[in-house]
Amino acid sequence: xxxxxxxxxxxxxxxxxxxxxxxxxxxxxxxxxxxxxxxxxxxxxxxxxxxxxxxxxxxxxxxxxxxxxxxxxxxxxxxxxxxxxxxxxxxxxxxxxxxxxxxxxxxxxxxxxxxxxxxxxxxxxxxxxxxxxxxxxxxxxxxxxxxxxxxxxxxxxxxxxxxxxxxxxxxxxxxxxxxxxxxxxxxxxxxxxxxxxxxxxxxxxxxxxxxxxxxxxxxxxxxxxxxxxxxxxx
DNA sequence: AGCACA
Numbered sequence: 534x535x536x537x538x539x540x541x542x543x544x545x546x547x548x549x550x551x552x553x554x555x556x557x558x559x560x561x562x563x564x565x566x567x568x569x570x571x572x573x574x575x576x577x578x579x580x581x582x583x584x585x586x587x588x589x590x591x592x593x594x595x596x597x598x599x600x601x602x603x604x605x606x607x608x609x610x611x612x613x614x615x616x617x618x619x620x621x622x623x624x625x626x627x628x629x630x631x632x633x634x635x636x637x638x639x640x641x642x643x644x645x646x647x648x649x650x651x652x653x654x655x656x657x658x659x660x661x662x663x664x665x666x667x668x669x670x671x672x673x674x675x676x677x678x679x680x681x682x683x684x685x686x687x688x689x690x691x692x693x694x695x696x697x698x699x700x701x702x703x704x705x706x707x708x709x710x711x712x713x714x715x716x717x718x719x720x721x722x723x724x725x726x727x728x729x730x731x732x733x734x735x736x737x738x739x740x741x742x743x744x745x746x747x748x749x750x751x752x753x754x755x756x757x758x759x760x761x762x763x764x765x766x767x
Numbered sequence: 768a769g770c771a772c773a
Contacts, residue, residue: 661768671770698771705769744770 652687652728656737668695668718669743672708676734679706683730691725693717696747706733711747718742 554564658674672684681699688697693713700707712718727737 664770669770673769675769696772700769700771702769707769707771709771711772739768741770745772747771748773 652725653731654729654737655727656729658727658737658739662741664742664744666715666719666722667742667746668712668715669746670710670712670718670722671741671743672710672738673705673741674733674735674737674739675706675708675730676732677701677704677706679730679733679735683732684708687725687728687730688721691717691721693721709743709747 664671675684679699684699685697688694688710691712693716695711695713697711698709700709710718710721712721722740722742725738726740729737
């Protein structure tokens with residue numbers, strides 16, 4: 534018994550029908566039987582790098598957790614392609630025939646490591662003082678080695694993100710991030726509090742609300758209005 | 768603890 538992995542479900546079905554009942558032993562007249570596997574074949578990409586995954590798979594194997602799923606290690610994440618089963622649409626767009634398509638083992642994207650958009654860890658943060666909530670966050674505790682692109686990739690994917698400004702000072706780097714509204718800023722304020730950006734070299738970042746929201750340096754409107762009114766600038 | 772842009 535064996536399993537073969539194809540680039541597309543379409544190609545798998547084509548191969549299945551082509552090979553079905555083919556006599557592969559002329560003497561004994563034994564015919565080949567093919568059927569679709571119950572799960573996608575799991576192909577390990579980089580051997581030896583992910584020691585954890587290997588260990589875990591071994592542990593699970595010896596755990597005998599094969600009873601309900603004899604064909605694939607139970608831990609492997611459900612590939613997105615699974616949703617295509619039963620969907621009539623999966624035959625509508627057969628790719629142009631390419632005899633080598635299946636060779637460089639297809640993008641087993643399901644096993645790829647998480648994209649660099651997330652923080653690697655969270656560190657405790659003593660969040661001493663904060664300012665009243667507004668739509669702009671002030672990010673502190675960033676080392677001067679921090680890479681702006683890492684900050685950007687972390688924050689620009691947050692819902693409501695509008696813009697970001699990095700301010701480098703002598704020993705400190707801080708960063709301002711504007712969001713659509715106070716709610717978006719508030720939720721990021723708590724979800725990313727203490728997030729660790731490796732390049733910062735400082736541990737977790739400290740997130741506070743900005744003293745001045747984006748686009749307003751001081752409360753210049755009020756100040757100007759008072760001046761024009763002759764009212765005392767409180 | 769460090770708060771710019773207009």
